[in-house]
Structure formats: structure tokens, C-alpha cells
Amino acid sequence: MDDPNRHFVSLDKALQDDKRIRYHDDYLSNLLSAIRQDFSFSLNLPSTGTSKEDGCNVGGYFVWSLLDNWEWNSGYTVRFGLYYIDYRNNLTRIPKASVRWFKQVLQKTYK
Template sequence: MGPGRCQAKELPPVYGVDEVNNNSLPLQEALKDDTRIEYHRNHLFSLLRAIRDGANVKGYFAWSLLDNFEWVNGYAVRFGINFVDYNDGLKRYPKNSAHWFKKFLQK
């Protein structure tokens, strides 16, 4: 083992967390969140490599299932894989990333 590396058993558990966001966009634009898909794909691939290298990965958390209220930004930013229409009874619309996650989890 080279310098600067430690044994996998010495590493703490790892939990991947999604911190991707996009600014408030019109519905049709917000549903096209392909950058979020790329973000998750890249991070999940990196987690797979880490697991193969012996990292103690316990989970991966995608923030968030739904657009929500953030204490700092209110409703101005959208983190969810499902768009929430705050002006139409909180109707939900799956973004491209929601469809991608569904296919990913079914594999």
C-alpha cells in the first residue's frame, strides 16, 4: 500500500449525499434536469469504485424526493427529483431524474 493510503477497514462508513440544485425554472425546463442525472450517475459510479476498493459505504441519499422549502432560500431553489407546483395545489411532476432513478433502481 502506497504512502497516504490507509487500510479500508480503518475508514469510517461513507454515506453519499446529493447536493445538486437548480434555480426556479418554468415547469417544462425544470423537468429537463439532465445535469442532475449526470451528477448521480457519476457519484454512484464513484461509490461503486470505492466499494470495490474496500470502503465501508452504507448508503446514498438523493436530496430530495420533492422540491421543498429551504430555510435559507425558501421556495426559490428546487432540489427534488419531482417538481412541485406551489401555485396549483402542490401537484407533482416527475423530472427526468425521477424516471432515471426508477430505471436505475429496477436494475
């Protein structure tokens, strides 16, 4: 899930990564439905609490990548991290909206 590194886009717009949030919400919801039926990670869709084993064994999930980084084919022209890297300001790391979303999902899931 990458975004072009457009220098003319405001920082606020670069931090609001709704497309990335939708991608991970859809992916995780579908992954979980392969394990249990009738559950959603979406913050807007509550779980009904029912579950049905579907036989899928999932060992984990991780996001590629935590931070914006350099790509062999693209250099720094794409961004796909959960944290925005400010290359012009001492490599400052700024959390994108997807960081808050993941934090809410994890808090909701593990309460």
C-alpha cells in the same frame, strides 16, 4: 444539487433535469468504484462483471431531497427535488426526468 426556481422556464424544461442525472450518475459510479472496480451505474456503460474489493463499506445512499421544498436561506427560490412541486396548482407533484433515471438504475441493479 439545486436549480434556480425560474418562473419563466417552461414546465417541460424544468422537468428535464439532465444536470441532476449527471451528478448522481457520476457520484454513484465513483462511490461504487470505491467498493468494486470496473462497474458503472450509467445506462450507457455496461458492466464487465469483474469486481475487486477495495475495502470501502457503504451503508446506503439517499437523494436530498425527494421533493422541492422551502430552504431557510433561500425560501422557494431553489428547486432540488426529484419531483417538481407546482406551487400554483394545489402542490401537484410531477416526476422529473431524474425519477425515471433512478427507476431504470434500480431496475438494472436489482435484476
